[in-house]
Amino acid sequence: xDTDYQRxxxxxxxxxxxxxRHPVVVVGAGPxxxxxxxDLAQNGVPTVLLDDDDRLAHGSRAICFSKxxxxxxxxxxCGERMAAKxxxxxxxxxxxxxxxxxxxxxxxxxxxxxxxxxxxxxxxVEGYLHERAQQLPQLDLRWRSxxxxxxxxxxxxxxxxNTPDGDYVLEAAYVVAADGGKSTMRAMLGLESHGRTxxxxxxxxxxxxTADFPAERWFWFDPPFHPGQSVLLHRQPDNLWRIDFQLGWxxxxxxxxxxxxxxxxxxxxxxxxxxxxxxxxxxYTFRCLRMNAFRHGRVLFAGDAAHGVSPFGARGANSGxxxxxxxxxxxxxxVEGKAPDSLLDTYARERxxxxxxxxxxxxxxTDFITPKGAASRLFRDAxxxxxxxxxxxxxxxxxxxxxxxxIYADSVLNTPDSAxxxxxxxxxxxxTDAPLAQDGRPDWLLRQTGNGFTGxxxxxxxxxxxxxxxxxxxxxxxxxxxxxxxxxxxxxxxGMLEDSVGLFAARYDAAPGSLYLLRxxxxxxARWRVFDVxxxxxxxxxxxxxxxxAAEPTRRQQPMEHA
Amino acid sequence: xxxxxxxxxxxxxPDAFYALLVDAHQDLDEEASSMxxxxxxxxxxxxxxxxDVLREALAIAHGNMNGEVQV
Numbered sequence: 001x002d003t004d005y006q007r008x009x010x011x012x013x014x015x016x017x018x019x020x021r022h023p024v025v026v027v028g029a030g031p032x033x034x035x036x037x038x039d040l041a042q043n044g045v046p047t048v049l050l051d052d053d054d055r056l057a058h059g060s061r062a063i064c065f066s067k068x069x070x071x072x073x074x075x076x077x078c079g080e081r082m083a084a085k086x087x088x089x090x091x092x093x094x095x096x097x098x099x100x101x102x103x104x105x106x107x108x109x110x111x112x113x114x115x116x117x118x119x120x121x122x123x124x125v126e127g128y129l130h131e132r133a134q135q136l137p138q139l140d141l142r143w144r145s146x147x148x149x150x151x152x153x154x155x156x157x158x159x160x161x162n163t164p165d166g167d168y169v170l171e172a173a174y175v176v177a178a179d180g181g182k183s184t185m186r187a188m189l190g191l192e193s194h195g196r197t198x199x200x201x202x203x204x205x206x207x208x209x210t211a212d213f214p215a216e217r218w219f220w221f222d223p224p225f226h227p228g229q230s231v232l233l234h235r236q237p238d239n240l241w242r243i244d245f246q247l248g249w250x251x252x253x254x255x256x257x258x259x260x261x262x263x264x265x266x267x268x269x270x271x272x273x274x275x276x277x278x279x280x281x282x283x284y285t286f287r288c289l290r291m292n293a294f295r296h297g298r299v300l301f302a303g304d305a306a307h308g309v310s311p312f313g314a315r316g317a318n319s320g321x322x323x324x325x326x327x328x329x330x331x332x333x334x335v336e337g338k339a340p341d342s343l344l345d346t347y348a349r350e351r352x353x354x355x356x357x358x359x360x361x362x363x364x365x366t367d368f369i370t371p372k373g374a375a376s377r378l379f380r381d382a383x384x385x386x387x388x389x390x391x392x393x394x395x396x397x398x399x400x401x402x403x404x405x406x407i408y409a410d411s412v413l414n415t416p417d418s419a420x421x422x423x424x425x426x427x428x429x430x431x432t433d434a435p436l437a438q439d440g441r442p443d444w445l446l447r448q449t450g451n452g453f454t455g456x457x458x459x460x461x462x463x464x465x466x467x468x469x470x471x472x473x474x475x476x477x478x479x480x481x482x483x484x485x486x487x488x489x490x491x492x493x494x495g496m497l498e499d500s501v502g503l504f505a506a507r508y509d510a511a512p513g514s515l516y517l518l519r520x521x522x523x524x525x526a527r528w529r530v531f532d533v534x535x536x537x538x539x540x541x542x543x544x545x546x547x548x549x550a551a552e553p554t555r556r557q558q559p560m561e562h563a
Numbered sequence: 564x565x566x567x568x569x570x571x572x573x574x575x576x577p578d579a580f581y582a583l584l585v586d587a588h589q590d591l592d593e594e595a596s597s598m599x600x601x602x603x604x605x606x607x608x609x610x611x612x613x614x615d616v617l618r619e620a621l622a623i624a625h626g627n628m629n630g631e632v633q634v
Contacts (some may be wrong), residue, residue: 378602379604382601385602386605396605524600
């Protein structure tokens with residue numbers, strides 16, 4: 001029996017030693033704050049996580065979690081539950097009026113531990129992350145603890161925390177602000193996000209019913225049951241269905257939330273005899289926006305607090321979790337004194353670029369779904385009409401380009417290639433999964449990497465002995481590198497993994513002797529055809545910001561933002 | 564800008580093309596006419612394919628709006 005995460009209320013505990021100085025305080029226990037805090041705590045950084053409420057997400061909210069996000073949850077120790085509970089899907093269909101015009105398959109190839117997407121209510125994601133958090137003694141989660149004051153000092157940030165017992169002051173070397181789109185942390189610093197508001201309203205209805213729609217994403221433009229607008233249907237666990245109705249800008253949000261208005265809309269889609277219960281209803285508008293800078297000294301913004309997108313493309317929660325993935329290891333190295341503070345600038349730069357990419361895709365999808373004027377509506381309708389018979393036009397149909405992880409191709413943390421590699425894995429890309437075997441048992445490449453720096457070595461060359469000899473030394477460095485040895489199928493020795501179906505070699509162009517250095521967030525930062533222990537150490541120094549001064553003579557100025 | 568868009572005469576029978584274009588719109592109301600134009604632009608743009616060529620064509624057409632049209 002599943003926990004009813006929506007009804008869970010968490011107790012406020014009056015901690016004995018509440019104040020004092022902490023390495024990291026995370027504000028906001030949503031998916032992004034929880035992921036950041038779990039990542040830090042499971043890797044040994046004492047972390048305080050504050051939330052102003054005592055509950056998990058109200059309503060299903062973010063429901064589409066991408067393959068990359070599930071891989072991050074795997075690294076955080078709770079991916080299996082998410083994947084097992086979530087509804088797997090990889091096919092999307094687009095309809096215009098009463099005809100299907102286009103379908104897509106998001107994961108046409110096999111050999112990945114995780115599916116392209118699962119649909120899972122945000123309260124499950126938060127619930128599973130929370131239960132993972134409770135396993136970590138280094139994670140101090142404080143409910144009903146609202147930050148009401150923020151003072152920045154040279155060596156720390158002082159937060160005033162309001163609780164049922166009154167106020168106290170908490171000092172932190174670094175603060176992660178993951179307190180959502182209406183971030184009070186952002187407001188307290190006098191900062192704003194900038195971007196575009198779209199003049200449209202959407203109705204979300206979560207409906208409980210038994211229905212035989214397949215587990216696919218269905219998107220209608222101008223369907224007979226909701227003329228002139230769009231509709232999106234998604235399946236969630238527990239016989240819950242997400243239906244998203246475009247309403248137009250003139251819709252009255254309060255009126256449209258009433259069951260008398262919602263139920264006929266759903267009956268129009270499902271038919272008059274359909275039996276269903278309304279679980280959750282919400283009317284929303286959205287903006288595509290971001291803060292000019294995600295880093296403000298010792299305060300780092302992540303998730304919706306830093307950036308916002310339209311829901312079409314599932315780029316909100318997914319990109320937020322990827323912010324956490326990027327930030328946690330950098331913060332850890334900095335608070336451990338193993339990396340300079342400037343490493344945190346690369347969080348801002350890498351994730352600001354990712355936000356721009358997400359905003360670009362999201363804005364384009366929204367312009368298609370919600371045309372701005374007569375001409376853009378005309379071209380949209382022309383594309384949809386052509387798409388029925390003309391393959392080229394199907395590629396122009398945009399009902400949301402679904403979240404894919406960003407590639408930090410221009411990151412200063414990458415070591416440029418010194419040899420030629422084929423394929424899609426480039427420095428800065430998140431490591432692609434591949435099936436492996438260990439002692440005859442199936443395993444996955446991504447399960448063997450992450451949290452620390454990992455070197456994935458393709459065995460079978462004359463350099464193997466040199467690599468084995470250097471393994472202990474690399475593992476003992478200040479910033480350790482764990483070497484994972486992958487041998488061709490049938491050739492693995494003790495402690496090695498085998499490339500059971502050859503997909504590691506294929507996806508990484510991994511000729512024997514090649515070495516791939518993955519950051520703690522599993523992004524590739526360097527690779528070589530020939531092993532050289534000093535080159536590995538230089539790449540780790542570079543990827544941890546320890547030679548940023550050489551790579552980058554001028555440090556970026558914090559841009560001014562107006563309040 | 565590297566001129567990739569061919570603006571030199573490229574049609575064997577320009578008058579026939581022009582008649583074809585105008586005739587296609589003959590029995591259409593304004594809305595249908597607009598839809599025809601939009602579909603034509605999409606079909607021909609896909610045939611051209613090269614974004615630089617299309618960008619150049621758009622820039623020329625846009626320049627002829629004499630500043631009356633805002634981007």
